[in-house]
Amino acid sequence: MADIEIKSFTAADRDWLVAQHEVLYARDEGFDGTFGPLVAGILDEFLATNDPACEAGWIAWDGERRLGSIFCVRLDEATAKLRLLLLVPEARGKGLGLRLLRQCMGFAKDRGYEGMQLWTHQEHRAAGALYAKNGWECVDERPVTSFGKHLIEQTWVISF
Template structure:
């Protein structure tokens, strides 16, 4: 399905509904998240559209033949000198073709290129494929704790990489 026809473009306002709906539906189906997750994604994406710093923050949409297949964002973290990876998504029909790696490479390359010292991200232990991808790329899990979020008992993790 995927070939050299994959394009990566900047996230724009017309992607907002797709981004929120895709995250909400996928996480409900695959992880059992309740309907509190979609509004969180919407808040993050809307804030990005209004407040992001063009020189040091970016979001990308992966497409193939006009179909959106995934997303990833690089934003400034609260930790000085670090960026935060956010809203990383690869739709099921696009998995297994290296798209997640390509999105991660784009995000990390951007962060390095604009001078961040490293990156952090927040995820859940149950997202095994994503966690394996992070580990393969030099990220390490630096914290984990049991939480009840989005209607589920989860193990929340913080990962980081120093460039």
């Protein structure tokens, strides 16, 4: 993974990232067709309104091939929100998720945020383990029906 480059997200990455979320979450999690449009909306809003002084997105690249993503957006003056952490299956388990997480958290700290928050599902156990190992705490869990599935929604936070 040493040759992997972490580059800034651009509009040219949008369709790839939406497609990866649609395909991987349908195949691996059984999510229905409502998930892709949610991701598309998040990315469209980011492209239209992000403030580069306090928000950023990154794509991991291996040569000409995209491997994953992560985003840091403003939740409020003191808190950043981590969004859209994704790794393609062949990039998992090799430390890239940690690199992306550190990129995002380092950016948030450098921009003066006092902490971060994220939203995920309990079923994403590998991501939850990564967050917990890096100082994040799960502060809320609730059953929901989202994307055609019964899930346990989680909110995680970290303070700097």
